[in-house]
Amino acid sequence: MPNITDTITTADGTCTVRLFTPDSGEGPWPGVVMYPDAGGVRDTFYQMAAKLAGFGYAVLLPDVYYRHGDWAPFDMRTAFSDTAERNRLMSMIGSVTPDMMARDAGAFFDYLAARPEVNGERFGTTGYCMGGRTSLVVAGRVPDRVAAAASFHGGGLATDKPDSPHLLADNIQASVYVAGAINDGSFTPEQAEQLDKALTAAGVEHTIETYPAEHGFAVPDNLVYDAAAADRHWAAMREFFGTKLPR
Template sequence: MPTIKDTITTPDGTCAVTLATPEGHGPWPGVVMYPDAGGARATFDDMAAKLAGYGFAVLVPDVYYRDPGWKPFEMATVFGDAGERNRLFAMMRKVTPDVMAADAAAFFDYLAARPEVTDAKFGTTGYCMGGRTSLVVAGRVPDRVAAAMSFHGGGLASDDPGSPHLLADKIQAAVYVGGAENDSSFTAEQAETLDKALTAAGVEHIIETYAAAHGFAVPDNAPYDEAADEQHWEAMESFFGSRLG
C-alpha cells in the first residue's frame, strides 16, 4: 500500500506520522491507529498498510514526540529491564487524556485536509495504551469519531479519574473492545463495568474476550497470537466497514 512519512503541528510541537492508503485515488475513510506502549515503529507501519488494504486511510502517530529522538524499545525484553521499563513508563505518563484529546484534534484536521481522505467523522483503533487512547479520544473529541476500537487495552474501566468508562455519556461513536484473557489491566469485572457504563449511555458497543494474552495482536510483542491476531483483523474489517462506509 502507498505509504508516506509526514509531520503534524500540534499545540505541543511537531508529531511525526505515517499515512498508509489503499491503491487508487480515493478518497477513503480515515482511521487513526494508536500504537501500544512501545510507540510508533516498523510493526505499526506494516499494520497500517494492512488496514489500508481494507479500504481506509490509516494514520499512525508518534505519540512520544514530546521526547524527541527517543530510542525505540525492544518489546521482547523491555518489561524485564528495569532501566528500560522506567524510561517507558516515564514517557507513557506524559500521554495524558488532555494530551490525547489535543493531539487527536490535530490528527483529525490533518486527515480532513488530505485529498485521499473523506472529510467526515473518523475511526480510531489502538493497542494496549493505544486502546485506552482510542476510547478516551472518542469521549473527549466525540463529534469527530464515528467508530472506536480497542485491542488488549488497559485501564478502560479503572478508578483513575481519566478512565474512559467515565466518558460513556459523551461518546457518539460505536465502540468495539477486544480484551485478553487473564489480563490484570482489563479484568472481567472491569469489562462488566465498561459494559454497564456504555449501555446506560446508549452507546452501541461490542465487548469480546479473546482466547489469548495481553499483546496478542501486535506481531513484535512476546505474547503475539496468530489466531487471535487474525480474529482482530476480521473484527476491524467488519466493524469499520459497516460504520465508516
C-alpha cells in the same frame, strides 16, 4: 502499500506521522487513526497500518511520544525484563495524559480532513494496549469527530481514577468495539462489566469481547503474539469499520 511521512503541528509541538493508503482502487477513503501500544511507533506498526489500509482506509499512524524528541525505539522482546528499559517505558507511558490525547486527536483529525486521499469529517480510531485506551479517550473527548472506536487488549478502560475512559460514556457518539485478553490485570472481567454497564446506560452501540489470548496478542513483535487471535482481530476490525465508518 503507498505511504508518506509528514509532520503535524499540535498545541504542544510537531508530531511525525505516516499516512498509509490502499494500493488499489480510487480514493478518497475513510480515515482511521491507529494508536500504537506502549512501545510506540516501530516497524511492526508500519506493517499493521499498511495492512489496515489495504482494507480500504487512509490510516494515520502518529508518534504519540513526539514530545520526547528523537527517542530510542524499544525492543518489545526485552522492554519489560530489562529494568532500565522498563522504567523508561513506564515513564513515557505516564507522560501522555488524556488532555494531550484529546489535543493531539483534534490536530490529527484536522489533518485527515484536509487530505485529498480522505473523505468525510468523522473518522475511525483503533489502538493497542495504551493505544486502546487512547482510542476510547478520544471517542469521549472529541466525540463529534469519531464515528467508530476500536480497542484491542487495551488497559485502564474502567478504573476508579477520575480520568477513566468509562466515565466518558455519556459523551461518546461513536460505535465502540473492545477486545480484551485473558489473565489481563489491566482489563479484568469486572472492569469489562463496568465498561459494558456504562456504555449501555449511555446508549452507546458497542461490543465487548474477551479473546482467549494474552495481553498483547495482536502485535507481531510482542512475546505473547497469538496468530489466531490476531487474525480474529483483523477480521473483527474489518467488519466493524466496514459497517460503522461512512464512505
